[in-house]
Each structure stands twice: as structure tokens, then as C-alpha cells.
Amino acid sequence: MTPPRDARPHVCLADDGIALRGWIWEPAVPRGVVVLRTPYGAWRQGDTARSWARRGYRCLVQDVRGRHASDGEWNPYLAERDDGRAVVEAIRAESRGLPLVLSGGSYDAHAALEAAREIEVEALVLMVPALGLSETAWDADGRPQLYHRIGWWHQHGRGPRSHTPLTEEQLVGRVAHAAEVGVHRAAEEWGWAPTVLAGWRRLWAAPPLDLPRAYGAIDAPLLLVRGDDDFFHDDAGRLAASWSGDVHLVDGPWGHRLGADIADDEVRARLRDSGGIGGVLDAWLAHAGLPSGVDTVRHRVPAGHRSRSAFDPLTGRWQHERTA
Structure with missing residues (x-):
């Protein structure tokens, strides 16, 4: 800085x-x-x-x-x-x-x-x-906004500093993986820390x-x-x-x-x-x-x-x- x-x-x-x-x-x-x-x-x-x-x-x-x-x-x-x-x-x-x-x-x-x-x-x-x-997790039709949320949490949701954003190929791959195995299991496999995983679970469970x-x-x-x-x-x-x-x-x-x-x-x-x-x-x-x-x-x-x-x-x- x-x-x-x-x-x-x-x-x-x-x-x-x-x-x-x-x-x-x-x-x-x-x-x-x-x-x-x-x-x-x-x-x-x-x-x-x-x-x-x-x-x-x-x-x-x-x-x-x-x-x-x-x-x-x-x-x-x-x-x-x-x-x-x-x-x-x-x-x-x-x-x-x-x-x-x-x-x-x-x-x-x-x-x-x-x-x-x-x-x-x-x-x-x-x-x-x-x-x-x-509101950030789901769109107006109730569909999960996997692309935007995975990208944001990878870059900004993990710790005091932002990380390098995923490439388009990496992000698309993670979206496909989360759609296949579920958002929680996918994040665990990405190696996110327990505190980050807790916030990730809170994201998808939060009421409107x-x-x-x-x-x-x-x-x-x-x-x-x-x-x-x-x-x-x-x-x-x-x-x-x-x-x-x-x-x-x-x-x-x-x-x-x-x-x-x-x-x-x-x-x-x-x-x-x-x-x-x-x-x-x-x-x-x-x-x-x-x-x-x-x-x-x-x-x-x-x-x-x-x-x-x-x-x-x-x-x-x-x-x-x-x-x-």
C-alpha cells in the first residue's frame, strides 16, 4: 500500500x-x-x-x-x-x-x-x-449466483487482504465443480480456512x-x-x-x-x-x-x-x- x-x-x-x-x-x-x-x-x-x-x-x-x-x-x-x-x-x-x-x-x-x-x-x-x-447469493429468480459469489469470496472474502482473482478458466471450472458436488463440499476441496468456510455456509443459509x-x-x-x-x-x-x-x-x-x-x-x-x-x-x-x-x-x-x-x-x- x-x-x-x-x-x-x-x-x-x-x-x-x-x-x-x-x-x-x-x-x-x-x-x-x-x-x-x-x-x-x-x-x-x-x-x-x-x-x-x-x-x-x-x-x-x-x-x-x-x-x-x-x-x-x-x-x-x-x-x-x-x-x-x-x-x-x-x-x-x-x-x-x-x-x-x-x-x-x-x-x-x-x-x-x-x-x-x-x-x-x-x-x-x-x-x-x-x-x-x-441477496448476493441468489438472483431474483432464486438461482444461485455461483459465478459472482465464488469469484468474490475467493478474491475478497478470505482474510485482511484481497487475493489475486481467479482466471476466467479457473472460475468457470470452480462454478462447474460447485454445481456438481455442492457449494460447501467444493469450498472444502479448495482448501479454504475454517473461518472462511463458516462465512461461506452463512452466505448460503442467510434468509432474504x-x-x-x-x-x-x-x-x-x-x-x-x-x-x-x-x-x-x-x-x-x-x-x-x-x-x-x-x-x-x-x-x-x-x-x-x-x-x-x-x-x-x-x-x-x-x-x-x-x-x-x-x-x-x-x-x-x-x-x-x-x-x-x-x-x-x-x-x-x-x-x-x-x-x-x-x-x-x-x-x-x-x-x-x-x-x-
């Missing part, structure tokens, strides 16, 4: 005394705060943090418990609620009077949602959320989240980005439907890696020329009365409890509409 030169280290203690570490990117004059908690390496989120800093936000990117610089044991999807609350309380005390936004994509979105269950924040900005264990019960009481405004080709697309829709506060959906022809998953160079160029997802984010922040980092915004997000922005890959234009 090479520490980012334009950020300062940050340490927060969880309720049990575990040190949770990250980095803070600081604008010249902070007008808001963003907290992003991730298992993928806080220093890797520098570009995202800098984009928030340009908007006037003090941005904390923190390694979750048991990953990279943070202490403790890594158990995916188990510790983010209490740890997230402790972190938000700590950063609020350091940034009194500033609005606080929770943000993140994929697993980071789960961490943000869990923190929001415990402590009030001004807004959430979530992308392609991996909502929970069951009751989204209204889990997140229905959160009334903070939500910007929710989902992708037409993302394997968590339907889960994002269910989250939006269960949200009690204002929610703005952002739809487009991307997958789990957002614009990086758009194979067509011309479509990527149209998305960039349109201002991209960041342009809609700026409009939404301004509409919500939060710092947006720009004096004028390119888009006009409609007022309403539920609204949507959809990118047309053929015309390169955004359509903004109120849906409820």
Missing part, C-alpha cells in the same frame, strides 16, 4: 475498542462530510474522495473491520451496523454543523445502509448495492432481507444508481420501493462497474459528454439543499417523493421524470 499524499490518516475506535482506520481528503473550506466504508482498500478510493472534496465535502474513506489497515476479524456483512454508527458519531463530533452524507457502491453501499439504520444522516448516495448475504423492516424507517433522501446490466438491478429496485424518504433512481446501460462496463466506445463518450452520473449527482445534491460544488447544474432533477433519471445510450440524453 502506498499512502495517498493528499489525505491524512484517521482512526476511530469501535464500541469494543477495535481501531478502524482510513484516510480523510479535505477541501479548503469544508461545507459537508461524506463517509465511505469499504473492504476493498481505502486508499484505492482516492479518485472518488477527490471528487467529493471538489464538491466541498470532507471525505472519510475507511477500511471496514478486519480489512487492510483496520483491526479485528473480517466477517462479511456482520459488523457494519454498529461500526458504522460509531464512525458516524466520531466524524460528526469532528465536523459539527456540517451535513453528513453516507455513500458507497456494492458492499460499500451495504455498509452505508447499515449505518443509516442506527444514526440519522442528511442523505445517502448509493450505487449498485449489494444489500446482504442472501425484509427491506421495509430493515430500511423502511430511514427517511433521509436517497440517490440510488442501478445498472441495466448489473446483477443487483432488481435488488436496487426493491430497495427504492421500500424507502420511506425521497428517492431518486438513476438508470443506464451499465453493469456493476458502472461506466467501465460499457463496451461501446461511442456510448461511453455520449455518457461522458452528457455530464455522466456525476452531473445528475450534482443536480440532486443542489435540489436536496446540499453542497454540489458547482454554481449551476446541468440537469434539473424533478421534485417529488419518487423520481428518476435515465440515460439513453442512442441519443446521449438524460430523461428526468417524477414517478410518484
Whole structure:
């Protein structure tokens, strides 16, 4: 790990005394705060943090418990609620009077949602959320997502550091093997440690989240980005439907890696020329009365409890509409 030169280290203690570490990117004059908690390496989120800093936000990117610089044991999807609350309380005390936004994509979105269950924040900005264990294990039709789960747990689910990803040939072979002998026996034969196997068993046995019960009481405004080709697309829709506060959906022809998953160079160029997802984010922040980092915004997000922005890959234009 090479520490980012334009950020300062940050340490927060969880309720049990575990040190949770990250980095803070600081604008010249902070007008808001963003907290992003991730298992993928806080220093890797520098570009995202800098984009928030340009908007006037003090941005904390923190390694979750048991990953990279943070202490403790890594158990995916188990510790983010209490740890997230402790972190938000700590950063609020350091940034009194500033609005606080929770943000993140994929697993980071789960961490943000869990923190929001415990402590009030001004807004959430979530992308392609991996909502929970069951939601990542099974698709909308109840089929096991072996390809994505085997790949993720091999790379990110085993210990404090990520491993080299499987090659396509290796991953396809493991998927076929798990389909033949079962997910548990296959993982045992791959030589995974007992603690990892325990988490793997927990993944496949976890019940689906009751989204209204889990997140229905959160009334903070939500910007929710989902992708037409993302394997968590339907889960994002269910989250939006269960949200009690204002929610703005952002739809487009991307997958789990957002614009990086758009194979067509011309479509990527149209998305960039349109201002991209960041342009809609700026409009939404301004509409919500939060710092947006720009004096004028390119888009006009409609007022309403539920609204949507959809990118047309053929015309390169955004359509903004109120849906409820």
C-alpha cells in the first residue's frame, strides 16, 4: 500500500475498542462530510474522495473491520451496523454543523445502509448495492449466483487482504465443480480456512432481507444508481420501493462497474459528454439543499417523493421524470 499524499490518516475506535482506520481528503473550506466504508482498500478510493472534496465535502474513506489497515476479524456483512454508527458519531463530533452524507457502491453501499439504520444522516448516495448475504447469493429468480459469489469470496472474502482473482478458466471450472458436488463440499476441496468456510455456509443459509423492516424507517433522501446490466438491478429496485424518504433512481446501460462496463466506445463518450452520473449527482445534491460544488447544474432533477433519471445510450440524453 502506498499512502495517498493528499489525505491524512484517521482512526476511530469501535464500541469494543477495535481501531478502524482510513484516510480523510479535505477541501479548503469544508461545507459537508461524506463517509465511505469499504473492504476493498481505502486508499484505492482516492479518485472518488477527490471528487467529493471538489464538491466541498470532507471525505472519510475507511477500511471496514478486519480489512487492510483496520483491526479485528473480517466477517462479511456482520459488523457494519454498529461500526458504522460509531464512525458516524466520531466524524460528526469532528465536523459539527456540517451535513453528513453516507455513500458507497456494492458492499460499500451495504455498509452505508447499515449505518443509516442506527444514526440519522442528511442523505445517502448509493450505487449498485449489494444489500446482504442472501441477496448476493441468489438472483431474483432464486438461482444461485455461483459465478459472482465464488469469484468474490475467493478474491475478497478470505482474510485482511484481497487475493489475486481467479482466471476466467479457473472460475468457470470452480462454478462447474460447485454445481456438481455442492457449494460447501467444493469450498472444502479448495482448501479454504475454517473461518472462511463458516462465512461461506452463512452466505448460503442467510434468509432474504425484509427491506421495509430493515430500511423502511430511514427517511433521509436517497440517490440510488442501478445498472441495466448489473446483477443487483432488481435488488436496487426493491430497495427504492421500500424507502420511506425521497428517492431518486438513476438508470443506464451499465453493469456493476458502472461506466467501465460499457463496451461501446461511442456510448461511453455520449455518457461522458452528457455530464455522466456525476452531473445528475450534482443536480440532486443542489435540489436536496446540499453542497454540489458547482454554481449551476446541468440537469434539473424533478421534485417529488419518487423520481428518476435515465440515460439513453442512442441519443446521449438524460430523461428526468417524477414517478410518484
